[in-house]
Amino acid sequence: MLKKWILPIVILLIILFLIPYSLPFILALVTAVLLENSVKLFMIRFRWQRFRAVLVTFILYLMFIALFVWFVVNLVIDQIVTLAQKGPSFVTNFYKESLIQFVDRFQYYFKSLPPDVIRSFEQTLEKSIDSVTQMAQSILEWLFGLATAIPGFLIEFLVYLIAVFLFSLELSRLKIKTERHLKESTKEKLYLITGQLNKAGIGFIKAQIFLSVVTFLMAFIGLSILQVPYAVLLSILIVFVDILPILGTGSVLVPWAVICLFQDNQFLGIGLILLFIVITVVRRILEPKVFSSNMGISPLAALISLFVGFKILGFIGFFVGPAIVIVYDTLREAGIIKSRWRV
Structure with a gap:
């Protein structure tokens, strides 16, 4: 009995070892599977051979990627150039109108504090400055690492695109070759599992x-009402950080609101806080419902899997948690996992 499981276990371990080095090919295979419906549509509708259908689908996919990248890059660069032109004057105004006023007010109240409180505050301030310095150094190191990783990324992206095209061409053959090694019952279960995971x-x-679209619209409308410049660029930034559970919209809007309140701009400061509350509440209400309706699991299961997955595995758990629930439900529907027990 033990010998029967040795080979599958060894194969599984080899696969797990090779996964980090095979990500472009795994993503290419997933993309080819997602594009397969379009390939079949062209083959049936226009009676094309597979090569022509795959070529047209691949070209359309490349055009979509190019248009998306062009739109985002053009929009972001335009906003960044405008911001860079007005950035020095913004920093100068912030220094004169906010920072100096804050320091003057603080010194006025600072004189009346007990010596122990002053000493404790100075130590805390030194630690905060050190933390900010370390964070700035980490950001610079990350940006430098990102810049040096761009050539490698471009090479892997080119390999990914070539693999997408080749996988699309060979997908039907790979399917036939795989089916030769499977029993009918196994094929039915496998199709059920892959179909559910694909869906x-x-x-x-x-x-x-x-x-993300809902978050962008709320952020853009809110910033436009508050008459904030660079609303498009800032809305994109808010969407980006909101996707990451580690950061969230509060990492942008809350510090910004605090700075505005120190500048005696209560309208903008309170408005940013209200915008943060609205985006957070609306997203947290919609998130379980949207994920459950699109992924085929209940809202409660979606909420629990998202929260527990993130707590255990961090950002990766945000994806792994719901995936485990979906795999379990699919295996139970396929009869592989049986839960007919009573207490």
């Missing part, structure tokens, strides 16, 4: 896009 994966992407 859940597409649903997850659709849900994330929907939530």
